[in-house]
Amino acid sequence: MIEIDKYMFGITDIEPEENENNKRVNFDEPLESSELVAAVTEVRRSIGITQSELAERTGIAQSYISKMENGGAKPSLRTLIRLIDGMDYQLRFTLSPKQEEK
Numbered sequence: 351m352i353e354i355d356k357y358m359f360g361i362t363d364i365e366p367e368e369n370e371n372n373k374r375v376n377f378d379e380p381l382e383s384s385e386l387v388a389a390v391t392e393v394r395r396s397i398g399i400t401q402s403e404l405a406e407r408t409g410i411a412q413s414y415i416s417k418m419e420n421g422g423a424k425p426s427l428r429t430l431i432r433l434i435d436g437m438d439y440q441l442r443f444t445l446s447p448k449q450e451e452k
């Protein structure tokens with residue numbers, strides 16, 4: 351089993367008119383998260399499927415998957431979820447309070 355939890359990433363998209371407790375994620379905006387892309391790539395390789403096979407399963411172009419894995423494309427959260435689903439995996443987020451520094 352791949353430990354995706356070892357990858358740290360943050361997703362916040364706070365609209366200026368919203369209060370500080372109302373955070374929303376825009377699933378279609380590119381993520382600034384090379385760690386999550388690395389986790390997706392690691393899972394794909396560990397289960398033994400090629401980029402072409404993943405492209406067939408998801409309808410996402412193999413050339414885009416290659417570009418993403420090589421750092422040339424920043425996928426949206428929606429695209430990452432499609433890729434993860436195409437590998438029969440699921441993406442889970444854990445939210446927890448920040449630790450106060452002492």
